[in-house]
Amino acid sequence: MLGEGGFGRVFKGVLSDGTAVAIKKLSSGGHQGDKELLVEVEMLSRLHHRNLVKLVGYYSCRDLAHNLLCYELVPNGSLDSWLHGPLGANCPLDWETRMKIALDAARGLAYLHEDSQPCVIHRDFKASNILLENNFHAKVSDFGLAKQAPEGRANYLSTRVMGTFGYVAPEYAMTGHLLVKSDVYSFGVVLLELLTGRRPVDMSQPSGQENLVTWARPILRDSNRLEELADPRLAGKYPKDDFVRVCTVAAACVAHEANQRPTMGEVVQSLKMVQHVAEYQDPLPTPSTNPHNKQSSTTFESDATSSMFSSGPFSGLSLFDNDNISRTAVFSEDLHEGR
Structure with missing residues (x-):
């Protein structure tokens, strides 16, 4: 685990091509949690700058209350x-x-x-x-x-x-x-x-x-x-x-x-x-x-x-x-x- 906050936890992961990534698992926050996921996905899908963290992908399953966001790994902490x-x-x-x-x-x-x-x-x-x-x-x-x-x-x-x-x-x-x-x-x-x-x-x-x-x-x-x-x-x-x-x-x-x-x-x-x-x-x-x-x-x-x-x-x-x-x-x- 890389970190934890009010939003949930962040884990280190590795894609099938060997790329290291950060996976944020959002806390199950009902409608608000879904809204924050959608906001972040929508924002980062169209925002591209070298000083913004890049969104690689996301996964959402309402039935299981699983909301995952996958980012580029920024390895040196906050x-x-x-x-x-x-x-x-x-x-x-x-x-x-x-x-x-x-x-x-x-x-x-x-x-x-x-x-x-x-x-x-x-x-x-x-x-x-x-x-x-x-x-x-x-x-x-x-x-x-x-x-x-x-x-x-x-x-x-x-x-x-x-x-x-x-x-x-x-x-x-x-x-x-x-x-x-x-x-x-x-x-x-x-x-x-x-x-x-x-x-x-x-x-x-x-x-x-x-x-x-x-x-x-x-x-x-x-x-x-x-x-x-x-x-x-x-x-x-x-x-x-x-x-x-x-x-x-x-x-x-x-x-x-x-x-x-x-x-x-x-x-x-x-x-x-x-x-x-x-x-x-x-x-x-x-x-x-x-x-x-x-x-x-x-x-x-x-x-x-x-x-x-x-x-x-x-x-x-x-x-x-x-x-x-x-x-x-x-x-x-x-x-x-x-x-």
């Missing part, structure tokens, strides 16, 4: 297990690996929001639904709660509140109004997990620090305190300027008002620019021990790049005031890579 579980206990994720995971997960969500037709809201984006390859490239999984985004004038869906405590956006939790920007909030929580190493909700923390976003918000507003957020397991081995930039992205994503949050496309661009700045500048004195991270040899020109955010309190903030890096280079790479 982000949750690396940040908060046994996988990362002896070998914590370094800064470069965390940023690789953040960018991949952002690309997966951006595809759902901006490149799929119709647009999809994941509704249960969290660290345990980010699965990792052996080279730590990330794939977004578990589309059982996903919803098709509204079209036309309506910018939200009225729906029963579902998701995971600590990741659910405030407007959705309070009103049942689900927006595309509700996923952005959830991504911001995951980004804070990567920065801090803390769980979204941890009752073992001191009073007032149990909720990650509530604890982090006042620190994110004070540039002199940002290093208080850093995961102690990073042992200070991260570029300080990049840490500040990623904190800015996280703060924008978890803004209380949905219209103050960036789009996932803007988040992808911002994280890619952070990555390119790190590649352009001199390497850290203590290089990453992760052999899977490769650096780009791209040359950049300055074009007075400003903030990637088009709205919200961070819209006028330049993340890259003095960096000799071109936004054009990042966009042209998008066209080459398909985001």
